Amino acid sequence: MACLEKIYSVSALVGTGQCNANCSFCAGTYLRLQKLDQSQYDRSLESAIKLSARYGGWSLSLTSSGEPTCEPEAVTRALEVYNKCCSHGAYFPSVVLFTNGILCGDSSFCEKYFPLWRKLGLTSIAVSIHEETEILQAQAYGISNYPSFAEIFSNIQKHGLGVRCTLLLRKSGIDSTPTYVSAVHKLLELGINNITSWTVGNPDGTRNQYSISRMGLLGIRWWLYRNAKLCHGHAWGGGVYDYQNSILRLTSYVTKHKGNNLKTSIQDIAPLIGHTPLLAIDYVFNGIEGTICAKYEF
Ligand code: SF4
Numbered sequence: 001m002a003c004l005e006k007i008y009s010v011s012a013l014v015g016t017g018q019c020n021a022n023c024s025f026c027a028g029t030y031l032r033l034q035k036l037d038q039s040q041y042d043r044s045l046e047s048a049i050k051l052s053a054r055y056g057g058w059s060l061s062l063t064s065s066g067e068p069t070c071e072p073e074a075v076t077r078a079l080e081v082y083n084k085c086c087s088h089g090a091y092f093p094s095v096v097l098f099t100n101g102i103l104c105g106d107s108s109f110c111e112k113y114f115p116l117w118r119k120l121g122l123t124s125i126a127v128s129i130h131e132e133t134e135i136l137q138a139q140a141y142g143i144s145n146y147p148s149f150a151e152i153f154s155n156i157q158k159h160g161l162g163v164r165c166t167l168l169l170r171k172s173g174i175d176s177t178p179t180y181v182s183a184v185h186k187l188l189e190l191g192i193n194n195i196t197s198w199t200v201g202n203p204d205g206t207r208n209q210y211s212i213s214r215m216g217l218l219g220i221r222w223w224l225y226r227n228a229k230l231c232h233g234h235a236w237g238g239g240v241y242d243y244q245n246s247i248l249r250l251t252s253y254v255t256k257h258k259g260n261n262l263k264t265s266i267q268d269i270a271p272l273i274g275h276t277p278l279l280a281i282d283y284v285f286n287g288i289e290g291t292i293c294a295k296y297e298f
Helices: 038-054 072-087 107-119 134-141 149-157 177-189 214-227 259-273
Strands: 004-013 059-063 094-099 124-129 162-169 194-199 229-233 238-243 246-251 278-285 288-293
Touching: 004 038, 038 072, 059 072, 072 094, 072 107, 107 149, 124 149, 149 162, 162 177, 162 214, 177 194, 177 214, 214 238, 214 246
Parallel strands: 004 059, 059 094, 094 124, 124 162, 162 194, 194 246
Antiparallel strands: 004 278, 229 238, 238 246, 278 288
């Protein structure tokens, strides 16, 4: 008999996809919504959170097809839904907002929203890093200036939120062992002890012209194998490593799915969460790990 065993996490898109950057490699437009039925969204998010909590879920990620901080009221509303779930017993120890970090350099923005978001249950903010310096980071984001990394991290920590970094692997950016190691060391020096990396690619999981080369990725894997301690692997590829008492995570999560299993599982699980604007849930179904993404047809 088909059996849903675990839903690890829920990743929700918030807002309609506005953004304050102009990345040449942006894949977000694919997921942008023409219009959002807010009450249906709230209901779907609530049922996904409650379902995940019932099946052992521990993590809620708030992201966007653009930049979530450009629509702060949408972030607040999603956190209010989570807060309501919490009051019904559906608590997640990890609630993370993913951001390009641009508005986190604005202390008045941080003062206005971070205390509220923390009160509603946000635990940490994950800043996407494409380059080792602010000048190159601005170029990657297609903007004239990018705030200082140190200031961004300080603005987040000042409000009692944790800081994580997503170190993106991209051709002509962080695309080799030396650039990866150098960026990791820079972030460690800035006090970041939780760094996740994945390859930039198409939303459907395929590689594109911006993806790091297979040799580049292999080099990074080899460096991690030689220099860090593997804590555990991911069924979908990659793993979590301990490096100098910090967490380095390399994942193929975004670019690798088990197609056949996914299709079967989608048919079985989708009715449980409805046709939602959620990005993804990670689950174990009949002993098989998988991910449902909102833009898959089901
Ligand atoms: S910050 Fe993200 S959503 Fe915005 S343009 Fe860059 S890749 Fe696209």
